[in-house]
Amino acid sequence: MSVAKKQFKRVTVKSLVEMKRQNEKISMLTAYDYTTARIVDDAGTDVILVGDSASNVMAGHETTLPITLDQMIYHASSVIRAIKRSLIVVDLPFGSYQSDPKEALRSAIRIMKESGAHAVKMEGGNEIKESIKRTLKAGIPVMGHLGLTPQSIYKFGTYTVRAKEEAEAIKLKEDALLLEKLGCFAIVLEKVPAKLAAEVAKSLTIPIIGIGAGNGVDGQVLVITDMLGMDKSFSPRFLRRYADLHTIMSEAIGNYNNDVKSGDFPNENEQY
Numbered sequence: 029m030s031v032a033k034k035q036f037k038r039v040t041v042k043s044l045v046e047m048k049r050q051n052e053k054i055s056m057l058t059a060y061d062y063t064t065a066r067i068v069d070d071a072g073t074d075v076i077l078v079g080d081s082a083s084n085v086m087a088g089h090e091t092t093l094p095i096t097l098d099q100m101i102y103h104a105s106s107v108i109r110a111i112k113r114s115l116i117v118v119d120l121p122f123g124s125y126q127s128d129p130k131e132a133l134r135s136a137i138r139i140m141k142e143s144g145a146h147a148v149k150m151e152g153g154n155e156i157k158e159s160i161k162r163t164l165k166a167g168i169p170v171m172g173h174l175g176l177t178p179q180s181i182y183k184f185g186t187y188t189v190r191a192k193e194e195a196e197a198i199k200l201k202e203d204a205l206l207l208e209k210l211g212c213f214a215i216v217l218e219k220v221p222a223k224l225a226a227e228v229a230k231s232l233t234i235p236i237i238g239i240g241a242g243n244g245v246d247g248q249v250l251v252i253t254d255m256l257g258m259d260k261s262f263s264p265r266f267l268r269r270y271a272d273l274h275t276i277m278s279e280a281i282g283n284y285n286n287d288v289k290s291g292d293f294p295n296e297n298e299q300y
């Protein structure tokens with residue numbers, strides 16, 4: 029049995045560090061609604077991220093930038109009502125923490141108070157140091173996020189792999205060390221070379237959760253709608269699809285439509 033299942037009735041930020049210490053990989057998935065979160069939690073997922081990817085996959089925006097703090101709180105509250113064991117981490121949305129540490133703290137407090145979440149995640153390193161410090165000081169656990177940080181997409185210009193050049197790799201390593209020193213309990217590393225991610229994971233005691241960062245890290249995260257194959261048009265190299273829900277749902281909905289049109293549904297047993 030896994031360390032997490034045996035030892036932790038509820039996964040906490042402390043359990044994640046312990047899992048790293050005991051070489052147990054951490055599983056993390058996104059969820060944004062009650063019904064999906066119940067399945068993700070029941071299946072034994074260690075961490076559920078209420079990601080600002082909700083902006084893309086729930087609301088259909090092109091980027092994560094438009095989602096608001098109120099909308100993140102709505103998604104997080106729905107997820108929280110569903111869970112028994114997973115640790116729930118919520119993204120602070122774009123514009124809710126970058127301008128000053130007091131605003132970051134106010135945003136984080138709203139998420140914790142109004143949704144009941146267990147921790148928040150912020151994108152960036154040295155440039156948001158004061159916001160992270162202020163939030164941690166109030167007793168709110170913070171997960172970092174380095175590498176490809178989608179809230180900065182207009183600075184990067186593309187969603188390609190980050191930190192391939194030495195200067196950016198050095199900055200990433202410095203930022204990861206800084207986040208650990210500040211007191212972050214884990215870091216998401218998105219779309220960076222596997223060798224660099226493994227080096228960062230090895231050099232820190234807090235867990236590194238990768239997405240497109242190879243297998244040398246302490247855990248993995250995927251966006252739930254991507255790994256379930258709900259969107260056929262999104263197929264980056266790092267994505268493994270564990271189901272083809274797009275086909276399953278399309279067939280089921282098509283069959284329903286046909287049965288309604290033909291008068292086959294409902295039959296005698298499906299009425300009162």
Ligand code: KIV
Binds near residue numbers: 077216
């Ligand atoms: O918002 C999100 O889903 C994320 C993951 C890609 C890590 O930040």
